[in-house]
Amino acid sequence: MASIIFFLLLALSFTASAQRQTNITLGSSLTPITNSSWLSPSGLYAFGFFRQRNGYSIGVFLSGISLKTVVWAARRDDAPVPSNATLLFTSDGRLVLTSAQGGDTLIVSASQPASLASMSDSGNFVLYNSDREIIWQSFDHPTDTLLPTQQLKAGAELFSPVSETDLSTGIYRLKMQNDGNLVQYPVNTPDTAPYSYFSSFTDGKGDNVTLNLDPDGHLYLLNSTGFNIKNITAREYPTKETINMMKLDADGIFRLYSQNLTRNGNRSDVWSSTSNKCDPKGSCGLNGYCVMKDKEAECTCLPGFEFVSQGNWTSGCERDFDAESCKDKNGSSTYTMEELSNTEWEDASYSVLSSTTKDNCKQACLEDCNCEAALFTDGQYCRKQRLPLRFGRRKLGSTNLAVVKVGRPISIMDRKDSKEPITEKKNLGTGRTILIISCSFVAFGLAMVPICGIIIYRYHVLAYKKVPSNDSTGLNEEFAPRAFTYAELENVTGGFKEEIGRGSFGTVYKGIISSNQKVVAVKRLEKVLAEGEREFQNEMKVIGKTHHRNLVRLLGYCHDGHHRLLVYEYMSNGSLADILFSLEKRPCFPERLEIARNIARGIVYLHEECETQIIHCDIKPQNILIDESRCPKVSDFGLAKLLKSDQTKTFTGIRGTRGYVAPEWHRNMPVTVKADVYSFGVMLLEITCCRKNVDWSLPEDEAVLEQWVYQCFQDGDMDKLVGEEVAEKKQLDRMVKVGIWCTLDEPSLRPSMKKVLLMLEGTVEIPIPPSPTSFITAI
Structure with a gap:
């Protein structure tokens, strides 16, 4: 009886203290630096600004302790705001965030205008109407x-x-x-x-x-x-x-x-x-699975895969081998199958074989070009899968296993174009064999030391004597772009004979470097800024240091008199526009999604991962080139800084191509990486629908792609966009929603490219996008 009375008194005491509240009147305001929050009466809770990443967010947090534990966040998926933002409880009863540029963002959506707000000692932030009735409270929106x-x-x-x-x-x-x-x-x-x-x-x-x-x-x-x-x-x-x-x-x-x-x-x-940290499904991202080690979760990739981003498990895994054609000219499979036992995965099978064996399951997947992996479950069912595999977990004692197609590993030389780590498979022999081999190498090495010393010395002396004073040969292309003379590139291209492309930056010619018979693409720049020798070479080195599998590699450059040329690796399958807008070459829907993801990875690298942040300024299908494995690569990045201010196809003072130019270009606003996000969003919708962003040959309500996509999204009729029955409804929904978010008029509402990539990969939830406030396309 005494314990019951104690708990009753405790509950009454807490209820009484929780009812205490601090009232906030109309016209009150907060800023991140001064007067940053409204405290509850005890000072335990506060509503206002708190630090988040590189800026500030708004929410309720424990304020009376050194650790600011956030218990509720407003508009949690918005980008953090700068220190010059203001939170205002307006005279007409709205709670809005005002930016220094004058834009207003509604923080909470109440059913009617508020006349009073309060922060209570329970941690509940409340809005009241003129009759002191609750019209909104944070406790209802955890x-x-x-x-x-x-x-x-x-x-x-x-x-x-x-x-x-x-x-x-x-x-x-x-x-x-x-x-x-x-x-x-x-x-x-x-x-x-x-x-x-x-x-x-x-x-x-x-x-x-x-x-x-x-x-x-x-x-x-x-x-x-x-x-x-x-x-x-x-x-x-x-x-x-x-x-x-x-x-x-x-x-x-x-x-x-x-x-x-x-x-x-x-x-x-x-x-x-x-207590099992591998219980939550999806912690290891796509194509990864969770393993418990000493009560801690670790992520491992499927056989033949490696992490997309080391240290970020949720980014998942991708193939570390060349995705070759399914079968060779003799009809035999170009892949092998590898087993992964005691694992469980999402069953997203497109075909199920029953009453079969493990070996038959492996063979059935190997012979099926659509099958990329198979789950062998309950000792008899073979569930054929397409990649990616999701929600992988090791479960000891399970009889289930996965069999995965594995191809030829990517060589070390292939991977020098990427900052991704190289994982090499090592065949370990017995201890005795290793010891014998090691001793042999040591003995051989000791014998070679004096010989190598003499050779290296003589090589360096001779090489030093051979280097001309103008250093026109540059560095080896594996480490930095090589400097060419104009005469050399004239010879490489056969007098600029074979034109293979023309764009806003200049004309592109096909060439062959005679010393190694390497096919290259030589771009002759037009209207380039009159940079000095050192400045131009520094810019080339910045671009040359960008190594990523989804960026076209810069191999060399020419700064010879008034000539400015760039030498790139040659892309044999042309541009994304060539395959996207051609009925014969059009990729299937899953391939289109993978193309979009790979392009996003390249842009993420430019924005966040390379040494110097690069804003592309002209993202469009024509600037996405396709290699022999149909892998997309972003080209022409980093060149915007080299152009004269009037170098544009459509707008004076605006860099880019009509239809892809972000609205902020028109408003004399500072241009950030969000301009690239807008252009990518337009292109993502083109990839989804396999049509150009503006096509006046279509009915008027379909002519502007962004408007038509949003209308179909609102109507729930997205199959209309692709003109075909798409089995992957969730993937179509994902691409459409991401495209709408990217093309919002307000730059701060657009997600970062990193967030775009995570949304396309399905690792983060995509909120319902708001209605675009305007559609600006240069017609």
């Missing part, structure tokens, strides 16, 4: 956290953050389903059992079930009659100088945390939904 007395209502979800430092929407969700079941899924998956990885198993236990958290850390489910249908945690957690809160973390596990409220208090997790 992001990744539940606070004491807060509920997760039927039909509502929590979404994990990307990381502890990036609070934008991550790859996991916790849903309080309308059937009464509390379930966890990866984002962008249906609410069905095959995709769940945690469940309360309370479906059918009542209507309007809610997830509730008490101050003492008691997490439980209540139905509409107030009956407790299941305890998730027990009432065993301390409340003195602590706050218990539940968070859905970036790793997909939801945990109960005990936050110490002393000034330098720590936060510790006292309960978690699972």
Whole structure:
């Protein structure tokens, strides 16, 4: 009886303190630097600006402790704002973020104008109307956290953050389903059992079930009659100088945390939904699978694959071999099959063979050009798959295995065009064999040292004597672009005889370097800035240092008198425009999606990963070249800085090509990488629909691609866009939504190219895009 009275008094005490609130009146404002937040009466919680990555975001956070734990974030997927932004509670009852350039962004969407706001000691931020009725509250719109007395209502979800430092929407969700079941899924998956990885198993236990958290850390489910249908945690957690809160973390596990409220208090997790960090599906990205090692999760790639980005597991894995044609001229497969045992994957099979054996399954996949992997399950079913494979996890004791097609590994020389790590397979022999070989090499090396020393000395002396004073030979192309004379390139191209392309930067000719018979593309630049010798060479070195498999490689340059030429690797399949807008060469839909992803990877490298950030300024299908393996490569990057200001096909002072130029070019606004995002978005819609962005031969409502795409998206009739039945409906939906986000009129609303890539790969959720405010295309 005494314990019941204690908990009752504790609940009443918390309720009384939570009801205390600080009122915020119309006309109040905040800035990130001064007067940055509105505090609750106790000072424990605050609503306002908090640091996020390279700027500031808005939300509710614990303010009375040194660690600013964010418990609710407004517009969490928006880019952080700069320090000169202002949060204003306007006189007409709206809460808006005002930028220094004058644009307003609505922070919360209430059903009617507010007349008062408050920040309470419960951590709830509330808006009231003139009758003091609640019209909006943060407790009704949780992001990744539940606070004491807060509920997760039927039909509502929590979404994990990307990381502890990036609070934008991550790859996991916790849903309080309308059937009464509390379930966890990866984002962008249906609410069905095959995709769940945690469940309360309370479906059918009542209507309007809610997830509730008490101050003492008691997490439980209540139905509409107030009956407790299941305890998730027990009432065993301390409340003195602590706050218990539940968070859905970036790793997909939801945990109960005990936050110490002393000034330098720590936060510790006292309960978690699972102890197996490989339970959440998708933590290793596409084509990767999760393995538990010493209670920690590690990601591993499929055989024949390597990580897209080392250190970023969610980016997934990609092939480390050449994707050759399926069969050789004799009809034999050019691939081999490798096994991966004790693993489970998403079943996205397009064909299932029953009552078969493992060997027959491998052979069936090997002979099927559409099959890239197969899952052999239950000892008899062969489920043929296309890549990518998702949600891979090792499960010891499982009889399931995956068989994967593997081709010829990419050579080390092929990979010198990329900053991606090289992983070499080593065939390990016995210890004795290794010892004998090692000793032999040591002995041979000792014998060769004096001989090599003499050879190197004599080579360097002779080489030094042979280097001409003008250094026109430059460095080896494997390390830096080579400097050519104009006469050399005239000879390479046979007097600029074979023209293979013409664009906004100049004319391109085919050539052959006689010393190694290497086929090259020589671009003769027009109207280039009159840079000095050193400045031009420095710019060439910057471009020459950009090594990525989705960028066309710069092999050399010419700065000879008034001549400015560039020498590139030759792309045998022409441009993306050549295959995209040709009915005979048009790629299938899965190939179009992969083309878009690869182009995005190249642009991400230019924006975020190379030594000097490069804004392309002219992203379009004509500037995406296709190599002999039909791999797309971005060309003409880094050349915008070399052009005169009037070098453009359509607009004075604007660089780019009509139809792809971002709206900010027209407004005399600073141009950032978001201009490339806009151009990529237009091109992504072209890739999706296999048509040009403006085509006046079509009906008027279809002529402008961006407008037509958004109309079809609104109408839910996206099959109309591709003119064919697309089996991969989710992929089509993904490409369309990403394209709309990229082509929004306001640059700050467009995602970064890194976010674009993650969305195209399906590793992050894509919010419903807003209606574009305008469509600016130069006709």
